[in-house]
Amino acid sequence: MAVAQLIQQKNILILNTFRTLARSVLLLLVSLSAVSYSQEVFLSVSGNQANVKETGDNTHQYDIWIKPEEHAANATLHVFDAGLGGVADIIAGTSETKTIFELIPFDQLYSYSNGKLTTVSRTAKAAARLSTLTEQQYLNRWTKFSTLSTFSKNGWILRVRALDGNDVNSFQLVVADSTSVTSVRNDWSLIALDLSICLFRIAPTAEMQIRPYQPAEGSISSFASFGEEQIQVGVRDEFGNSSKLPAAKGFFVPLLPNGLKNNWGLTISGSPLKVNNLVIKGIPSPMLWELKPTIVRQPQRPEIGIVQMASTVCNSVLLTLHEAAKKNLFGGTPKWSF
Numbered sequence: 001m002a003v004a005q006l007i008q009q010k011n012i013l014i015l016n017t018f019r020t021l022a023r024s025v026l027l028l029l030v031s032l033s034a035v036s037y038s039q040e041v042f043l044s045v046s047g048n049q050a051n052v053k054e055t056g057d058n059t060h061q062y063d064i065w066i067k068p069e070e071h072a073a074n075a076t077l078h079v080f081d082a083g084l085g086g087v088a089d090i091i092a093g094t095s096e097t098k099t100i101f102e103l104i105p106f107d108q109l110y111s112y113s114n115g116k117l118t119t120v121s122r123t124a125k126a127a128a129r130l131s132t133l134t135e136q137q138y139l140n141r142w143t144k145f146s147t148l149s150t151f152s153k154n155g156w157i158l159r160v161r162a163l164d165g166n167d168v169n170s171f172q173l174v175v176a177d178s179t180s181v182t183s184v185r186n187d188w189s190l191i192a193l194d195l196s197i198c199l200f201r202i203a204p205t206a207e208m209q210i211r212p213y214q215p216a217e218g219s220i221s222s223f224a225s226f227g228e229e230q231i232q233v234g235v236r237d238e239f240g241n242s243s244k245l246p247a248a249k250g251f252f253v254p255l256l257p258n259g260l261k262n263n264w265g266l267t268i269s270g271s272p273l274k275v276n277n278l279v280i281k282g283i284p285s286p287m288l289w290e291l292k293p294t295i296v297r298q299p300q301r302p303e304i305g306i307v308q309m310a311s312t313v314c315n316s317v318l319l320t321l322h323e324a325a326k327k328n329l330f331g332g333t334p335k336w337s338f
Contacts, residue, residue, distance in 0.1 A: 039199075039202045039206065039295050040172075040200045041197055041198070041200070041202075041208055041295070042171060042200055043062070043160070043170065043192070043196060044088075044169065044196050044198040045060060045099060045161065045169055045196060046097075046162055046166075046169075046196075046277070047097035047163065047164060047168070048162070048163065048165065049164065049165060049166040050090075050097075050166045050167065050168055051166070052227070054229065055279070056196070056226030056228065056277060057168075057227065057279050061162075062160050062161075062192070062193070062196050063109070064157070064160070064191065064192050064291070065155060065190070065191040065192075066155050066188060066189075067106075067154070067155040067189045067190075067191055068148075068150055068154075068155050068188055069188065072150055072187035073187060074148060074149050075147075075175050075177065075185045075188055076144055076146070076147055076175070076176060076177060077145045077146050077147075077156075077173065078144055079130075079138075079143050079145045079171055079172070080141070080142050080143075080172035080173070080174070081138060081139065082130065082143050083099065083132035083138035083139060084099075084132070084133060085139050086139060086140050086170065087140060088170035089167065089169055090167060090275060090277070091167050092166045092167060095133060095134045095167060096164070097133075097168075098132065099132050099133075099161070099162050099163075099169045099171075100130070100159075100160070100161050100163070102126035102128070102161075103146050103156050103157070103159075104124045104126050104156065104157045105156060106152060106154040106155045107120070107153065107154055108120065108121060108124035109121055109124055109157050110157070112154070117193070117285065117286060126159075127146070127156075130143075130145060142174075144178065144181075147178065148175065148188065155188070158173070170198040170200070170275075170277075189291075190291035190292075191213050191288050192288070192289045193287075194280065194281050194282060194286045194289075195266075195287070195289050196277075197277070197280075198277045199270065199271070199276040200274070200275060201274055202268075202269075202276070202295065204269070204271055205270065205298060206296065207267050207270060207296060207298045208270075208294070209236070209267050209293065209294045209295075209296060210266050210289055210290065210294070211265045211266075211289070211292070212287065212289055212290070213288035213289060213290050215263075215264070220235060220247050220251070222246075223245075223280055223281060223287045224281055224283060225278055225280050226278065229276055231270065231271045231276060231278075232267075232268070233245050233266070233267070233268050233278070235247050235264050235266060236265060236267050237251075237252055237253075237262050237263065238262050238263050240299065266280065266289070304321060306319055306320070306321050306322075307319070307321075
């Protein structure tokens with residue numbers, strides 16, 4: 001009986017080690033696949049007459065939560081390409097769509113508790129406001145919008161809305177010091193309440209990855225995509241398992257049998273289109289997303305081989321794990337021994 005138990009324990013050790021190493025290989029490949037493309041992700045908002053089938057935007061208004069972390073200090077919100085005419089904007093004929101940026105204390109619009117966002121009021125007085133059309137001072141450049149004061153305990157909401165017109169305005173945000181947009185601050189977070197974005201020059205071989213903000217453990221929230229063209233929208237977990245939307249039943253396992261915790265994120269593939277707008281909406285309530293998108297080459301699951309080596313000790317095991325195809329990593333086939 002003691003020998004049988006020892007063999008069983010040894011097999012479990014081999015299986016758990018294989019799973020851990022396979023996960024390490026996949027994460028290493030994804031990390032090495034990150035590249036410096038001239039590719040970017042913009043937030044976007046569309047005019048009331050814009051083609052919804054192409055933009056996915058049928059609300060023309062989006063909120064971004066600018067959330068202070070613990071011990072945050074006052075900072076400044078900067079907006080890139082706040083007006084129309086920038087590299088990622090879509091102008092249909094005459095530029096006629098105004099964009100309104102409003103900064104409102106978070107607590108005047110929402111409350112957030114136990115992972116749930118609740119609407120307190122649909123309107124509130126803005127502490128700062130900016131209206132743009134095609135002004136040159138906003139074209140493809142950063143603009144200092146407003147100071148972010150910590151007196152608003154739970155931060156601020158940047159409400160961006162577009163008025164009449166059929167244009168699409170794409171822009172970027174950063175929280176930085178007041179003197180320099182390059183002095184990015186880590187004590188504030190940007191969180192989108194639903195995701196209206198523009199993928200700019202994302203190659204067909206690449207994909208954008210973005211995480212939800214504090215997803216409920218053990219589940220994938222219900223959400224859908226609108227307006228995407230020639231791309232694939234799906235979800236992927238930390239072990240490389242993926243599913244198109246809607247996520248397949250049982251796709252996500254939050255806790256594996258070996259005790260490893262799992263997480264998931266949204267993936268959006270690139271396309272031949274230079275500019276691709278789409279919207280990700282939570283159902284029935286807004287979905288929160290960390291605005292820290294990453295662009296990588298579309299990861300491929302590696303072909304992994306595992307070899308058990310001879311050991312002189314009966315209660316230990318030596319494993320060699322190798323990735324079979326050299327094409328995934330430069331410098332030859334990697335090997336790990338344990």
